[in-house]
Amino acid sequence: MRRVTLETLPDYARLLLAEAEGAALRYKAIRKVHLPGLELTAHLDTGALADAMTHAYVPAPEDKQASAACRIFVSHPGIGDVAAPATFVGPYTHHGFANRLAEAGLRGSYFHDLDFWQIYDPKRRVGAQVMTVADSFPPWEPGAPLRAFLHWEYAARGMRLAHAGTLGLSGKGILLAGAGGAGKSGTVVAGLLHGLDSVGDDYVLVDTADKVTARPLFATLKQDPRGFERLGLGHRLDPARPLNWQGKHQFHLADVAARRTPASLDIIALMVPHISGNEASSIMSMPRKDAMIALAPSGIAQMPGERESGFRFFSELTRLLPCYRLSLGTRPEEIAETISAFLARSRA
Amino acid sequence: MRQSDVYAIASKDIVFESFDGEAVVLDLATGKYFGFTDTGSCLWEALSSGVSPEDLVGAATRSGQVSAADLDAFVARLLEFGLLAPAAGQAAQPLSQSLVAQLANAAEPAQVDIHDDLADLILVDPIHEVEEPQGWPAVKQAS
Numbered sequence: 182m183r184r185v186t187l188e189t190l191p192d193y194a195r196l197l198l199a200e201a202e203g204a205a206l207r208y209k210a211i212r213k214v215h216l217p218g219l220e221l222t223a224h225l226d227t228g229a230l231a232d233a234m235t236h237a238y239v240p241a242p243e244d245k246q247a248s249a250a251c252r253i254f255v256s257h258p259g260i261g262d263v264a265a266p267a268t269f270v271g272p273y274t275h276h277g278f279a280n281r282l283a284e285a286g287l288r289g290s291y292f293h294d295l296d297f298w299q300i301y302d303p304k305r306r307v308g309a310q311v312m313t314v315a316d317s318f319p320p321w322e323p324g325a326p327l328r329a330f331l332h333w334e335y336a337a338r339g340m341r342l343a344h345a346g347t348l349g350l351s352g353k354g355i356l357l358a359g360a361g362g363a364g365k366s367g368t369v370v371a372g373l374l375h376g377l378d379s380v381g382d383d384y385v386l387v388d389t390a391d392k393v394t395a396r397p398l399f400a401t402l403k404q405d406p407r408g409f410e411r412l413g414l415g416h417r418l419d420p421a422r423p424l425n426w427q428g429k430h431q432f433h434l435a436d437v438a439a440r441r442t443p444a445s446l447d448i449i450a451l452m453v454p455h456i457s458g459n460e461a462s463s464i465m466s467m468p469r470k471d472a473m474i475a476l477a478p479s480g481i482a483q484m485p486g487e488r489e490s491g492f493r494f495f496s497e498l499t500r501l502l503p504c505y506r507l508s509l510g511t512r513p514e515e516i517a518e519t520i521s522a523f524l525a526r527s528r529a
Numbered sequence: 530m531r532q533s534d535v536y537a538i539a540s541k542d543i544v545f546e547s548f549d550g551e552a553v554v555l556d557l558a559t560g561k562y563f564g565f566t567d568t569g570s571c572l573w574e575a576l577s578s579g580v581s582p583e584d585l586v587g588a589a590t591r592s593g594q595v596s597a598a599d600l601d602a603f604v605a606r607l608l609e610f611g612l613l614a615p616a617a618g619q620a621a622q623p624l625s626q627s628l629v630a631q632l633a634n635a636a637e638p639a640q641v642d643i644h645d646d647l648a649d650l651i652l653v654d655p656i657h658e659v660e661e662p663q664g665w666p667a668v669k670q671a672s
Contacts, residue, residue: 276542276558469548470564474644477555478562488557489544496546496553 183267187277191285193267194300201254201309204261208254217241217386217396217445219334220248223327225255226315233323236433239381239397239442253308253330257315266296266311279486288333290485292319299329299485303337320426324401325384331398332484335386341494344479346382347395347446348372350524354380354395354446356387357454357507358476364454364509367408368516373437374412375517377524380446381434389494393448393501400433400442412513449527450503451476457508462519464505472504536604537616538577545573550631554612554641562644563610566637568592571628572603573641576613579622588629591636603639610643 185193208224212234215221218241225231256263269278269291282289282300289300295317301308308330312318332342346357346369357365369382380397388394404414409430414420418432425431434442453467453475477495481488509516542557552570554563565573568590575585582604588595607613 274558276560468551470551470553473546473548473553474562474564477553478560478644481555481560488555492544492546492555492557496548499548 182265184270185267186269186271187281190269190278190281190289191287194282194285194287194289197266197298197300197309197311198302198307200261200263201256201311202252202307204256204263205254207261208256214238215240215243215248216331216398218244218248218338219331220250221253221327221331222250223253223255226257226260228315229323230255230316230318230326233326237324237326237399237401239400239434241396242444249306249334251306251308251330251334253310253327255310255312255327257312257317259315263311266298266313268296269293275485276488279488283486288329288486290329295319301330301333303333306334308333324403324425324431325399328384328399329485331386333486336484336487336490339390339494340386340388341491341498342384342398342484343387343395343476343495343498344383344483345385345387345395345476347380347385347448348520348524349378349380349443349446350521352443352445352447353449353524353527354378355450355452355520355524356385356395356448356476356502357452358472359453359455360475360479363475364456366403367412367513368454368507368509368520370402370404370408370412370414370437371513372517372520373402373434373439375514375521376439377517377521378440378443378446379434379438380443387448387494387498389498389501393498394445395448396445397434397442400435401431402434402437403427403429403431405429448502450505450523451499452505452507454507454509457510459508460510460512460515462510462516463508464519464523465508467504467506469499469504473499535579535581535616535619535621536576536607536613537579537619539611539614543612545577547574550635556611559611560645561610563612564642564644566640567635568595568632568637568639569603569641571632571635572600572639573607573612575624575628576604576607579616579619580624580628581621584621584624588624588632590632591634592638595632595639599639603641606641610641612641 209227210231212223258265298311346365359365366382380395386396386398451472481491545552545554550567552565582600586597
């Protein structure tokens with residue numbers, strides 16, 4: 182069993198890339214998806230990840246601007262000459278791990294439990310995800326496949342995968358930020374069920390270049406059984422489907438949206454939902470500092486590397502948007518109406 | 530604590546931004562966030578740029594003058610949180626007029642709150658779904 186330390190990490194990362202890329206002709210499946218400004222091609226084995234790649238994304242419309250091509254090799258020792266992944270030894274901190282790779286021009290993450298490696302070379306736009314066996318990936322991976330690579334690729338372009346929900350109307354939208362349990366995902370589904378649009382929950386691509394926009398990447402939505410019942414999703418979706426690793430129902434935007442997922446939303450506000458217990462929803466201005474603390478930590482924590490650039494990005498985003506506390510009422514349709522009225526008023 | 534001491538930001542992993550006069554500080558190494566009140570933000574900005582605490586005692590705010598006791602407590606918190614470190618041998622910097630003006634408009638007591646609920650996740654498992662840990666991440670510090 183190979184062992185890798187912080188000192189040998191850059192060399193090992195390059196080796197992983199070379200091994201995975203060197204077996205390019207040995208992968209059984211190729212999955213291509215067109216994402217905003219990006220042609221993502223994954224070379225991988227058949228199985229759960231290949232299946233997930235077929236369903237988990239929201240394909241982008243063809244760009245007028247040329248898209249960059251990015252290749253990810255999802256490998257394991259059953260493919261070509263790929264060796265078993267090494268074990269990282271020694272004290273591990275994510276920050277130290279990411280910094281060491283960044284010094285070598287690389288990005289990466291490592292999940293100890295599975296010796297699961299993800300390494301990306303942003304200059305060549307080539308990545309390797311190396312596992313011990315074909316299905317040895319963390320349970321959250323199929324819900325947003327290869328999201329770490331997308332994070333690194335878009336971060337290199339000054340964009341960001343934000344851990345936020347979205348709702349929109351006629352092209353204008355809001356970002357919903359906050360810790361788990363605040364009602365973010367339930368609000369997104371409530372809005373979708375009652376006529377609003379969304380470009381995603383959990384992870385959306387945010388750009389602040391000319392104006393604040395959010396674009397879809399992943400189609401996955403989740404609800405815990407209580408929310409599933411409260412939102413009446415059992416009438417639309419099979420409640421007997423197996424729950425995901427979090428014990429949540431997992432489904433797709435198209436399962437609940439009234440319309441096709443828009444290619445983007447112009448974001449006009451940042452909202453931090455909380456379950457108020459009041460019957461009626463309300464939207465109140467909130468300090469930007471508090472909105473930033475609601476938005477940034479989970480978005481930064483869930484994305485490996487790029488910590489400081491993420492902090493700067495989310496700071497800028499927070500300063501560009503008016504920030505509100507969204508006190509959620511008890512009825513999904515009333516919550517959707519409140520947000521719809523806000524968006525309509527902002528459009529006027 | 531000697532108020533004539535001068536301090537500096539404890540490490541390059543301490544980064545901060547200001548929002549309408551209120552600072553948010555992130556310790557990149559630990560993943561801890563710190564939110565400052567308006568007065569706290571002014572004092573943080575001054576202290577982290579080398580202004581001596583001695584020069585801040587008596588500064589006017591909308592809620593009164595900054596007392597030596599309050600300032601001592603505030604500096605102690607920043608040291609405890611690892612945000613500031615003594616800058617031995619460095620000359621004190623003057624308090625700028627713009628900070629004096631900002632302090633004069635500040636209304637809340639000098640406070641800093643820590644938000645570290647996600648800190649362990651940053652340290653251990655960067656790609657973890659933080660909503661419901663369900664047993665992850667398993668902390669492994671291989672020997």
